Amino acid sequence: MKTSKIARSLLAGAVAMLFLAPAAHAAVISVNFGDxxxxxxxxxxxxxFNFLTGAYGPSEMVGYDFNPYNNNSGLTFYGAAAPSGILATGTPGPLAQARVLQFGDLISSTGQFNPYQTRGDNFQAGRQEYVGLRFLNETTGILNYGWALINTTAGNGFPASVAAYGYENTGLSITAGETAVAADVPEPTSIALVGLALGALGLSRRRKSA
Incomplete structure (x- = not known):
């Protein structure tokens, strides 16, 4: 009798902890436009593009984070005002060049981010390549690091399109092409407690029936 009561108490407490325990949240958010x-x-x-809302369009919008366009000499990238910017090389300013990234390249606070028009000369080669960026998350007030996957055409880069994008929403680094869509999962300790309680309850029932 006592064992059964203890087991039921353990089970109730463990289930409560299961729902109250902090969940593990995915910090990387990504969008793939597929075909x-x-x-x-x-x-x-x-x-x-507004990465936070998922909105995009041909007109400047409040809170936009990334803007590829033609500056009359070819593909060019722009972010919102500083401290946002495009991962680039060269002296910061309108002549800085956006870095061409490969899948898995690191995008972090150690990079140089150009808060101005950033030329995309190295993207004008008819390939699919990643560009890195950072932007101020207006919801959290934290700088977020992200990437966009660009399709280009040899010449001046056009026709061009954006195939996908992603960002890390807590301020940590991200790698080009990184995606992580994970469901919330309970902490392992909570799962273990539920298992322990269920085991004790089962043992109590077996003793009663013996």
């Missing part, structure tokens, strides 16, 4: 990549108009506006 319908977003076209980048070959004009001075291009297309604007």
């Amino acid at each position: 319908a990549p977003v076209n980048v108009p070959s004009n001075i506006d291009g297309v604007y």
Whole structure:
């Protein structure tokens, strides 16, 4: 009798902890446009992306984070005002060049981010390549690091399109192409407690029936 009561108490407490325990949340958010990549108009506006809301369009929007366009000499990238920016090489300013990233390249606080127009000369080769960026998350006030996967055409880069993008929403680094969509999962200790309680309850029932 006492064993049964103790087991039931353990089970109730463990289940409560299971629901109250902090969940493990995915920190990387990504969007893949699949067979319908977003076209980048070959004009001075291009297309604007708000990574937090998932919105995009040909007109500048409040809170936009990434803007590929044609600055009349070819594919160019722009982010929101500093401290946001495009991962680049060269002297910061309108002549800095966006870095061409390969899958798995690190995007972090150690990089140089250009808070101005950033030229995409090295992307104008008819390939699919990653560009790195950072932007200020207006919800958390934290700088987030991210990437965009760009399709280009040899010449000036156009026609061009955005195939996918992703970012890390807690301020940590991310690698180009990194995605992580994981369901919330309970902490292992909570699962162990439930198992322990169920085992004790089963043992109590077996003793009663013996």
